Amino acid sequence: MATNSSLKNQLIEKEQSTVNVQETILKNLVNSDEIKSKFTEVLKDKAFEYINSIMNLVKETPTPNAIGASDSHQSADLGSLLIECEPRSIIDACMIAASLDLSIDKNLEYVWIIPYKKKANFQLGYKGYIQLLLRTGEYKAINVIEVYEGQLKSWNPLTEEFDIDVSAKKSDAVIGYAGYFEMVNGFRKYVYWSKENMDAFRNNSFKGDLRWNNDYKAMAKRTVMRNMISKWGKLSAEMQRAYLEDINTDKFIQGN
Numbered sequence: 001m002a003t004n005s006s007l008k009n010q011l012i013e014k015e016q017s018t019v020n021v022q023e024t025i026l027k028n029l030v031n032s033d034e035i036k037s038k039f040t041e042v043l044k045d046k047a048f049e050y051i052n053s054i055m056n057l058v059k060e061t062p063t064p065n066a067i068g069a070s071d072s073h074q075s076a077d078l079g080s081l082l083i084e085c086e087p088r089s090i091i092d093a094c095m096i097a098a099s100l101d102l103s104i105d106k107n108l109e110y111v112w113i114i115p116y117k118k119k120a121n122f123q124l125g126y127k128g129y130i131q132l133l134l135r136t137g138e139y140k141a142i143n144v145i146e147v148y149e150g151q152l153k154s155w156n157p158l159t160e161e162f163d164i165d166v167s168a169k170k171s172d173a174v175i176g177y178a179g180y181f182e183m184v185n186g187f188r189k190y191v192y193w194s195k196e197n198m199d200a201f202r203n204n205s206f207k208g209d210l211r212w213n214n215d216y217k218a219m220a221k222r223t224v225m226r227n228m229i230s231k232w233g234k235l236s237a238e239m240q241r242a243y244l245e246d247i248n249t250d251k252f253i254q255g256n
């Protein structure tokens with residue numbers, strides 16, 4: 001009679017076998033002439049390094065038998081581990097990032113390759129938005145930050161101008177998020193979202209979207225940045241394409 005321990009070991013072995021097969025398929029795919037040619041066409045002499053970064057991205061994701069129960073739950077929040085995604089979808093998501101000349105290195109936080117229902121999806125991080133906007137040459141400065149308790153001195157809801165004293169922080173409690181950009185032509189825009197407004201937006205538009213559980217601050221900053229530049233910013237054709245790809249990922253994960 002099988003014990004709980006033996007059944008668990010069998011499950012781990014099965015999961016590991018699946019991971020190994022998927023990794024082999026992906027490796028063969030990224031090393032194929034077809035994929036190499038596509039990335040070379042887009043990235044020229046940077047293609048080889050970028051292709052290697054795809055495999056590194058997958059290897060950085062813990063395999064099922066290398067993580068504990070709590071970690072496994074977190075890693076699987078969006079549906080599956082990245083290595084369990086359909087290999088072609090991983091390539092496609094990374095190609096979107098490559099076509100925008102944005103690194104998929106998770107440490108840079110320009111782009112996230114999000115696993116959901118066995119499909120890898122492109123998501124533009126708030127730092128990726130900043131990179132693409134600065135490339136246009138139209139922006140003098142652009143940023144989004146957390147606002148902690150004690151830092152917000154005043155905020156005008158009509159003009160959306162605010163006064164923030166970063167040295168007046170009283171605690172690590174985040175009370176809101178502030179965004180700002182200034183264009184070279186002198187146009188400036190300030191936006192402020194209170195924590196309550198952000199929570200309401202999340203509950204109304206992203207109910208059940210577990211990306212917010214994994215990294216609330218990053219998603220909140222992305223929300224402020226995307227909302228701000230889509231309403232008041234000047235978007236290049238490249239930025240518009242990235243924005244639409246980002247929106248499409250949200251729609252897919254939300255089931256719309």
